[in-house]
Amino acid sequence: MITIYKGGTDGLERIDNYESGAWINVVNPTPKEIEELVSWFNIPSDFLTDPLDVDERARIEREEGCVLILLRSPKREPPEADIPFTTLPIGIIFTQNLLITVSLNESDVIREFVTGKVKHFSTDQQSRFVLLLFMRSTLAFIRYLKEINRMTTSVERALYKALKNEQLIRLLMLEKSLVFFVTSLRSNALMMEKFNTSSCMKMSEDDRDLFEELTIENKQAIEMANIYSSILSDMMDAFASVISNNLNVVMKLLTTVTIILMIPTLVASIYGMNVELPYQHTPYAFLVTVIISLALSAVGIIIFWRKEFF
Numbered sequence: 001m002i003t004i005y006k007g008g009t010d011g012l013e014r015i016d017n018y019e020s021g022a023w024i025n026v027v028n029p030t031p032k033e034i035e036e037l038v039s040w041f042n043i044p045s046d047f048l049t050d051p052l053d054v055d056e057r058a059r060i061e062r063e064e065g066c067v068l069i070l071l072r073s074p075k076r077e078p079p080e081a082d083i084p085f086t087t088l089p090i091g092i093i094f095t096q097n098l099l100i101t102v103s104l105n106e107s108d109v110i111r112e113f114v115t116g117k118v119k120h121f122s123t124d125q126q127s128r129f130v131l132l133l134f135m136r137s138t139l140a141f142i143r144y145l146k147e148i149n150r151m152t153t154s155v156e157r158a159l160y161k162a163l164k165n166e167q168l169i170r171l172l173m174l175e176k177s178l179v180f181f182v183t184s185l186r187s188n189a190l191m192m193e194k195f196n197t198s199s200c201m202k203m204s205e206d207d208r209d210l211f212e213e214l215t216i217e218n219k220q221a222i223e224m225a226n227i228y229s230s231i232l233s234d235m236m237d238a239f240a241s242v243i244s245n246n247l248n249v250v251m252k253l254l255t256t257v258t259i260i261l262m263i264p265t266l267v268a269s270i271y272g273m274n275v276e277l278p279y280q281h282t283p284y285a286f287l288v289t290v291i292i293s294l295a296l297s298a299v300g301i302i303i304f305w306r307k308e309f310f
Helices: 031-041 046-053 110-113 126-158 167-200 205-271 286-306
Strands: 001-007 010-014 024-027 059-063 066-076 086-094 097-102
Touching: 001 126, 001 167, 010 046, 024 031, 046 059, 046 086, 046 097, 046 205, 059 126, 059 167, 066 097, 066 167, 086 167, 097 126, 097 167, 110 126, 126 167, 126 205, 167 205, 205 286
Parallel strands: 024 097
Antiparallel strands: 001 010, 001 024, 059 066, 066 086, 086 097
């Protein structure tokens, strides 16, 4: 799908024709749409197809007067998905005074621009627009990292009483998200460094200030991801032992209850043997048997209680 926008600080306007200074947003394009863009703007076809590969790393390429910037951006998965957060590449192409973004799915970051959540940018100011894309992507990483931390805390509370592996599997999925985040943030950092040194776009003083702020935010996101990943890894090892210990406690309790229940069974079995037994002809034989069973069971309960088996 190809959507064309143009506008400034007052908002974006959707237009129908390719114009100078416009922003062309391409989401999951068909082969026909790719062919149309290649022929219209003389763009190398791999500039449009590479961002559709979810495993593409962040980088900068130049070819035939066009510049391709691949940015790794975070993406929230649907609730039914196993992994809550992943990352996907966003291709940013400069050609003929136009800016083209290409992605396999609608990115959370791109959606923020389309819905007007990002202020003070214009499609004519391409360098500013790209830096804001970088910044919003980095802020999304930080926002999702905080959400992962909250989800980890919620799972941690449930793990204290867990006997199954369900909660550990949830932690494993969160750890996978953190691995995706760490890898993408590091590749983004290398790409941004090359963006700064390669002079593929001219930046004003305000853009330089924004880039310095962007660098700081990206470093913070990398540190947060590393810390959360380390904590989560240690937590999984610790709670694996907690689950095993909880299971042992349950098994110990069941064993104790089984022993207590075996005491009256043993007494009744002995007195129920088909041989001559003392007091078997007295009218109180059953009552005596019950009292002896209860007394021995009470003694057993007291012993186990003192040994903290309950």
